[in-house]
Structures are given as structure tokens and as C-alpha cells.
Amino acid sequence: MTQEPLVVFTPSGKRGRFPKGTPVLTAARQLGVDLDSVCGGRGICSKCQVTPSYGEFSKHGVIVREDALSEWNKVEERYDQKRGLKPGRRLGCQAQIMGDAVIDVPPESQVHRQVVRKAAATRVIEMDPATRLYMVDVAEPDMHEPSGDLQRLERALRTQWDVPAIRCDQTMLAKLQKVLRKGGFRVTVALHKSHADEVARLVEVWPGLHESGLYGLAIDVGSTTVAAHLADLDTGEVKASSGIMNPQIRFGEDLMSRVSYAMMNPGGEAEMTAAVRDAIDTLAGEIAKEAGIDPQLIVETVFVCNPVMHHLLLGIDPVELGQAPFALATSESISMPARELDLHTINPRARAYILPCIAGHVGADAAAVALSEEPGKSEDLVLIVDVGTNAEIILGDRDRVLACSSPTGPAFEGAQISSGQRAAPGAIDAIRIDPETKEPRFRVIGSDKWSDEVGFAEETAAIGITGICGSGIIEAVAELRMAGLMDESGLIGSAEATGTSRCVAEGRTNAYLIHDATAEGGPRIMVTQGDVRAIQLAKSALYAGARLLMDERGVDRVDRVVLAGAFGAHISPKHAMVLGMIPDAPLDKVTSAGNAAGTGARIALCNVAARVEIERVVREITKVETAIAPRFQDHFVAANAIPHKTDPFPELARIAPLPPVAFNVGGEGEEGSRRRRRRKA
């Protein structure tokens, strides 16, 4: 008795025997091989392309003959003429198995194709979006069996695609009726399958076969900016990225001032909600325009944000988040219609998914970082720091993950710094101080050149040198220390003590002059003693938060450190460690994850299983509240100094320490240190 032909699919290696004449697509489906199809095997969508191997002794042990598959047929002929098939390709729905065959499924024909992330090449996103396209042939209405259009569509989806049941809102019902008839009862539908309730929602419908794609927005609603990536839900490709200022800034620069605004102004939260929603809607329109796609094709949105932004996005008063016990109105993820967030530019039936919040100070943005960086899958103990107005800190490995938030304040973002400004063209973002000459050289945003390089003046002439941004001030403070211009307590030395005229007296303390543009009507850019104190406060808070998690975990060192956040991407790990922002770790174990929250949002956008995953992870994270941990204060106070480090930075040994001065938190300590300086003077 002759056996049925054996078929081996690559790269999966799945294999099985099928009767002669079985279409390749059918065989693939029965074996659970990941082979895409939108038209359901009708030979029109071309998603199911495969590459059979012929005439060779396969490593899979199958001898493949030229006639292993049925001959090239008319459907393939027509498709090739109209659109072109790559050489060697067949349509899986047309080619039939006639003998033993080895069939390769190329990456672009896989449903769960993997997309390599640009930034960190080690991580891939597996495509498994919540919303997918299905082409169906719907039964025409029949007076003898008077079911509705929706019910006949439902039946077609059940029999042709195994979709058990669908839901559909009234706007879709009205449209479905027209489109079914326009398409002669052949339509392509976009179905959103929720991971939360097993419901498939009818999001959109097109006559015939729809091929121009589906898109989603991954949106990071920050206190200062709202950033979005527009991704193709089929390929995962980012078609455009764009940002917009968060217009809530007019209600308060930082989170707490917005909470205060809501507290002081009845209805204030509604104003802020309307403002940010309007900005998001505008951004959605702009990004679609930039990518050149119809905004109606945007059918998914994923949001990440800190808890205050989360509440203000949802129209919830954030006041509870500004006071103990920092109670969230809801902590779990939210799936809702995007139009209820007043997103009117995109598809009216688009869905919104908001990642869960970890705690009252540790938001959906931190959850997105956890989704992107996966501390719970890490073999070694990783500390992840997302620096912003608040720092979100995650510590963990496969055993256990902990998270907290630490009130760093806005100094790391250049706020409350004498020459501080946001990271925008003209801002100094990197600085080096020569330990011998004590002279600075620096770079400004908008130019790649250092200030001592040829052409710097020309390149920066139009931009100007306007101030110093967060990463710049961090580097400046660390460089001051490394150049021996500042003591362990953070006190800047006088011109006499340091031997450089860059150190100038500013009232009763000293400042370091980086750049003086007053001759051209520009600013004098300095690091003042107050700036150093602000950075000390911020870095102490960050360090104390990390230490608190380490205490909870019972460790006194971590294996590696990940700096996340757009700002984290610009911090020099070396300077961060000199400053004492983060606990000691080998310098090569301090990496930047770029915009990890944004990446997490993109992952949740492209992969519905990731939503299940992060919801589980967030439930299991140990939440640590810094506000009620006595040890946080201890760590905070202890972290104020900028210690004399000899390892891993041997160059620091050259620093001639100034006489030590005490530095404590709050007015008394500050006053105390001033007194001691006066006494010294």
C-alpha cells in the first residue's frame, strides 16, 4: 500500500502525511504551521506564499521530486501577471500536495512574524496583534430564512474562520449593510479579539478584499510630551514617530502642580483631560499624515503613562494621587473604545488599551518598561531606572521583581537649574572638564561637534548656546568632581582654592562658568552651588529608592543597571555612577534601554499575548512605597555626598579633596553647611 505523501514545513519542522490533492494551506493549518491568509484560501490575498524545495535530498529526509506539488495553476498565473510572484514561490492555497515535499514558509508569510527592534537588537517582537483582517463570503439574504446581515456575517466567520461570535456597535451595523452589498456579499472585516473577554469586535468592514493594511498607535503620554509610534499591525514596522507638547503644561510644569491645579480649581481635572485628549487626537492626525496613511485605518491604540497622566487621560480626578495613601481609582489595565477618550481622527471603532498601573506612584509607563525589559525573565539581578520627574525603579530577576517610585523632582530634566532648559536645540547636553587646565569643552543639541572642534562656532551660530539640559548638568556636576573643583559634600571651590578663574564667586558660594555669551547678548551659562544642591537632592532620591529595593530584596549590589527613558538614553553611565545616581555596578553592565516605555507600548500594540503577560507580571510585582519606608530617609541622607571613588574610575584618584563639609536635607542642613563655610572663611 502506498503511503500518503509526507510534507515537511520549514522553518518549523512540522510534518505530516496528507492525501494527494490537499492544498498546502490546508495542510499547514492542520499541522498548526504559521502560514498567513486573509482571503481564506481563495487565491487573492497572496499572504500564503510558500517556497517548495525540489529535486534535492532534503536534510529532513524527504526526497523531493519536481512533481511534489500540483502544477502552476491559472489562479497563480493570473496573480503573477497582475502582481508578480517571486521566483520559486507558490500560493499555498492553490498548490496541492502530490508527493513528498519540503515547503518553506518565508518570514513575510508567517502570521506571527518576528520584528527585530531597532534599538536593542537582542529583543524581537512577535507579531500577534489584537486586530486582524478576515475576508469572508457572506450568504445573501433569503426571504425564507430571514436572518440579519450581521447574523449571516457571524455565521460566515464561524464556518470560514472559526470565529465563535462577534459584537458590533450600531455605527458598524449601519455601515455593514452598505458594504456587504457593495462587495457583493464578499467583504474583508477587521476583527478585534480582546485578550480580556474572548470577544471579537467588528471594527471595520471593506467591500471585497482589503489589502491596504491596519495600523496602531503606541502612545506614551508624558508630563511634558506626548510621543507616538504608528505601527503597521501586519508587519510591526514603525511607519512614523512623532511627538507633541503635553498642553497640560499650562496648568503646571510638573505632576504635583497639576494635581494642585485640580485640587484648587473645581473642574480643573476636566480641563486638563480635555487638553491632553485634544493633543493626542491632533498627534494621531499628524502622524497618519506624516506616514501617508488614512487615519481611518488606525484601529488600535495602546497607552502608557504615569499614574497622574493615566487619571487625567481617563477623566479621573488625580487629587488622591497627590496625598497618602496615593490611591489609584483603578490599577488594572483598561480596554475601551478609543472614541471614549475623544480620539475622533482615527477609526471610530478603534480600541484603546491602557497598561496597568503598578502602584499610586508607579504607573503604566513603568509597567511598559517592565514589559520591554523583562526583569522577571532576567538570570542576573537587574536594576532598571526610568528617570523623569519621578524616577520609577524596578529591581528583579527570575525569582522576584520589586518596584518603587522615587521623588527626584524635575532637576534631572533641567528644571530648577539656574541655566537649565529642556533638551532642545541650543542646550548643552554633554560637557568635559580638563582635569589639568580646568577648562570646559561641551556639545550643544543641534550640532555634533565639541566646542573645541573646528566649525563648532559656525554650526551653532544659528542655534545659539542657550542653556544646559538634564544630561548636561549631570555631566557638569560629575566633571566638576572629577576635575577636583568640588568636594565630596558637593561644595564648589573658590578661584583661589581651585586655581582657575572659571570658579567665580556667586554671593556666598562659588559657581563654575561654562560659557559666557554676554558679549553676543547671550546668557552666562554656569553651574551654581544651588544647581549642585538640586542635582544632589535628585540623585539622592534616586539612589535611595534603588537602595530601598535592594534592602527589600536583601542584596547590597546588583549585577547590571539599565537606564530607561528618553533622558536615560542621554545620560553617560560613567557620569551617573560618579555622581552616585545609581548603585555601583561594573561600567560595562550599565546600559541604556532607550525609550523602554515606548517600546513596551509598541510590544503591547503588536502582541496581544504581551498584554496578558504584563497584567500577570504587574500583579506579581512587589510594590514598595518609599513615602512610608523609614529606611528611605536614611538612604536619602546618606546618599547626598559625592564620594571619592577610586574604582572603577582610577582617574578620580587625581582629585584633591576639599575639606569635607556636612550636607543635610532641608533648610537646617543647608543653613548648617553655610555656617560652617562662613566659619571657614
Added chain:
Amino acid sequence: MTQEPLVVFTPSGKRGRFPKGTPVLTAARQLGVDLDSVCGGRGICSKCQVTPSYGEFSKHGVIVREDALSEWNKVEERYDQKRGLKPGRRLGCQAQIMGDAVIDVPPESQVHRQVVRKAAATRVIEMDPATRLYMVDVAEPDMHEPSGDLQRLERALRTQWDVPAIRCDQTMLAKLQKVLRKGGFRVTVALHKSHADEVARLVEVWPGLHESGLYGLAIDVGSTTVAAHLADLDTGEVKASSGIMNPQIRFGEDLMSRVSYAMMNPGGEAEMTAAVRDAIDTLAGEIAKEAGIDPQLIVETVFVCNPVMHHLLLGIDPVELGQAPFALATSESISMPARELDLHTINPRARAYILPCIAGHVGADAAAVALSEEPGKSEDLVLIVDVGTNAEIILGDRDRVLACSSPTGPAFEGAQISSGQRAAPGAIDAIRIDPETKEPRFRVIGSDKWSDEVGFAEETAAIGITGICGSGIIEAVAELRMAGLMDESGLIGSAEATGTSRCVAEGRTNAYLIHDATAEGGPRIMVTQGDVRAIQLAKSALYAGARLLMDERGVDRVDRVVLAGAFGAHISPKHAMVLGMIPDAPLDKVTSAGNAAGTGARIALCNVAARVEIERVVREITKVETAIAPRFQDHFVAANAIPHKTDPFPELARIAPLPPVAFNVGGEGEEGSRRRRRRKA
């Protein structure tokens, strides 16, 4: 060994043994006894009142002693002082079982209390609304366990009420936060449990115990009027009923003209949708005002309507319903937020339930009639006719139920009748013609007196006698036949042939003069030959539809006939049968069900299981399409005559038949009959 006390609950008869000290409410819950509670046993809602029996030899075989229950306690004392407990009543959550007891649950303490319908006393509505109140004590926020307010509420509902999971929209989230704190984390929530998806939706929340009730609207969206009942969702009591004109009338008097309007005017359906939604919203506000309740307490709405109204309510183009194959956009029931129907007056989170449609011509109103009249539970074969512009006809018994719609046209509603008008004050709605004198006497809407009674002129002076409405014209035509003024073909005799000057020549045919008010500047109210033809067409369509169902069922008679609809309530069964509107049935087996569609809507409003029931029933109904049934035409033509009946109306034997004339549908037949009359003349 002493046994645990035996407790018997009446009227259920459920019994069980419980440890001494078990609260009665706990025992009831464990036995599945239907005992209400909103506060969950905290002694504040008083819903769990019971009446224990003491000191008597019970028929249940339990000897009950005075100390069978614990002593009257302080909670009961306080409750009695504040609000009063009826003598003999105890609070089930306070009274503990101490010995064998017989405990009666009075009707008002039952969750599933039964409400006797006013109209047809044989039918009761069991209360089981989708939305109910639950008082819960929610855990306060805790920094060590930073879950959201919603999650803590969810946990409280799960542990205190066994509610597995809840959903909540963003408007509710914002409110929940405030109300939880206002109520000191004790709140009453209104939860809507869907029968369709097992989801409990958080509809409303009040601080502490909320006792002022929940309400629902049962809304019948008719082509001419929109009628609503406002019902208490706890007791089922109708607090107010009201109606409003359907403003779509300005787009077309009847359904087909509205379909034409949508067809001829792009966006016309949107205009009509906006108009009817606006009217419903206005009606909701008015009815709440009339009942003196806060419209925010209206949390449920149930809609019944014909398919065209159904589509226009949902914003779906009705054009498909105006042409074969009469395809519905959706046939199944719809559960949705009421605000998506633009109901803004009521609670913003109120739900809307729209009953399923049976077929393209047989709508949710017919489904509601089926729910109210339950043909599928009938032992005998019942024909149910809901007469409107279209007649919906249902035939069935326990074996099988069939339904169809028949295009009666608007004649039964007084339209297309020479002196026709709607059933409004001044319209003749009942008429009798003396078989001897051939003189008429009649009643007009707005007065209870017949025109030959003393005081009629005075009572009608202000109203005027303005025309004849649907039930009036039906009676007039039947009376003409019974008085021998009209032959079997429907031809009105001349003055000479009939011997009465009431019969007057009108062109080439004759008319019967009912009332001449021209002297007072009023109209001449007549029944013209054209009126008789219009009624004949309508009644033939109705009769043919009924006969078609009987053919399908293989019967040639029915056991009983139910006339439904507001109009059905005013038709005299005798006259309907003389006219041949309905198949022969014993006169005492022809009953009126009143507004059965409205009753069906109320049942679906008060009992969520009824929704499951009607959805099943509608799926199982055999749908018959009159438009494609050749026998419908045969029956229609055959039904045009108004036959000479001797049984069951012996008085009809007195009719001296006029010479027979042919009468066929359409111009040719009409012309033919004229020719024959001319030949005769």
C-alpha cells in the same frame, strides 16, 4: 445527641437544619430561599423581613416554640423606632435560629416577587430585573497593597455578594473615587448583569445605603406614537405611562413613505434617527417628571418596535426593508449603552435592550407580543393579530409557532378613508346601524355617550364630531353589511334599493351618510364606496396572512383569536368577524390583549430571564414571508368578499343580499365591477 434546629421556610417549603445562632438570612441563602437583601445582612436595608410562626403545631410537622428565634435585638429595635416594623415581623439578618422554626417570607421580601399585570389578570410578571442594588463595605486604600478603588470594590462584591467580576466605564471610575470617600468606603452600587455575556456592569454608585429605588423604561416606538411605561425595578409597579408623537411623521405618514424618504434623500435616515431619538429623550424626561422621580435613577430601557422603526432607532438605513428580500441589518436582540441612542436625560450608564426582530416585516414589537401572549406555551391553537399599518400575525401552540406580516396598509388606522382620522377626540370610534330604520347611532372619542343618548350634544359640543377613526370605520362597514345596506361584494346599495335616504349617490357609486355637520360648519361624515374598498383590501390582507399561516400549519380553523395592539383593544370582535378580518372562531374565544407589545416590553424590562426566553422563541419561530407565497395572493383575492354569515350571528340572516358583483384586486377588477354595474343600470 440533640439534633440541630429544623427550619422550614414558607411559601417555598424549603427546609434544613442549622446550628443554633445561625441568622435566618444566612439559612435562607444556604437553602436557596428567595429572601431579599440589599445591605448584605447589616440590618439597615430592611429588605429581609420575615414572619416567624410561634406556638402552634405547624402543618409542616414542626412544633415551634416562642424561643425558636433569638430575642428581638437592638438593631431591630432601632429599625422599628426609625421606620417601623409590621407586627410579627423580624429582620432576617438579625433574628437567629435557636430552635425548630417555621418562617414565612412575605411577598415584599422576595427577590423574585411576582407582579400581577393589570390588564390580563391571568398573567403575572416575576421580578428579576437585570439591574439590582448591592450595598458593600469596600476596603480602604493601603499603601502596602496599592490596588485601585475599582479593584477593592470588585473584591468586596466578590466576597460579600458572590459577584465574580465587574466592568466599569471611565465616567463611573471618576465618580466611584469620590463616592467611596463620601460614603466612608460603604457604598451601594447598581449592577447590571447581562443575560447575554455574564458581565456585571457598574451602572451607578451611592454613598452608604441607597434606598430610593431604580427605575426602567419600557418603550414602544411606533410609527405614529412613542409610548413608554416607567416601572419600579424593585416592585415592578408602573409609576407613570406616557406617549409622544413620533416626529418622523413629518418625513412620511406611514412606514413605506419613510423608507422612500430615506431612499430619495441622502442622509434622510440620519434625520429621522435624530428626530425619534430626540422624542424618546424628551419623553423619558417628561415621564420621570410625571412620576416625580430623578431621571438619573432610570438605569434600564427596553425597546420594542417594527423593523423600520428598529433600524431608524439604531441609525441604520431602512431602505433594504422596503424591497425584497427585506433584509434586516441585524435580527438578534441588542444590548447597548442607552446613551449611544442619544438618551441623555436618564442615567448616563443606563443600558438599552432591544428585542430581537422575527423577520424583515415582523419586528421586535411582534416578538414582544409573543413574549406577552406566549403562543408557544398555549395548549390550544391561538392566532394573535397585532393590527397596525402592517399586521403582524402569529399562529401557534406548544408544538410550533409561525409568524408573518401582512401589508394591510393604513386604512385600519383611519388613513386613506374619506372621513378618516386618527383615534383622537372628535373621532367616531363606534357605530351601530339599526337594521330596521337603517339609522346610525355612534360614539365619539372624548364622550362616553351614544349619539342618541341625552346629553350627547352637550358633551361633544366642545370636541366637535370631526371624522371616523379605524375602529369606527371597521364597525361602520360591518354594520352596513348587517343592516342589509351592502352586498357580499361590498357594494353599497342606492337609496332606492335600500329604502333609506342615508344612502346617497356619490359619483357612480353610493355612500352612507353617518353624520352631517355642514349646518354648523362641520364635515359630512360618510362611508364611501372607496372607503369600503380600502377596508376590504386591508381586511383581505390580514385574513390572507392568517390563512397562509394556517395552511403552513395544516389547519383550517383556530381555537382562539387574540387581537393585540392599542387598536386591537378597540376593535369589536364581532364586527371584525363579520367583516372577515379574522378567521372564524367562537365569539367568546376572540379576546383583546390590549397593548401586548408594550406588555412584552415591560416583561423584558422586569425579568431578565424573559430576554433569554424571547430570544430562544424568536429563533424557533417559523417565519413565513407573504410576499413570495403564491397562496397569499389566492387567499387575498378570495377574502375580498364580505360573505353572508348565518353562524355565529343569526341576526345576519335578516340581510337581504343585493345582487352579487365581482370584486377583484387592482384596477381591472374595479373597472370590471363598474362595467357590470353599468350594464345592470
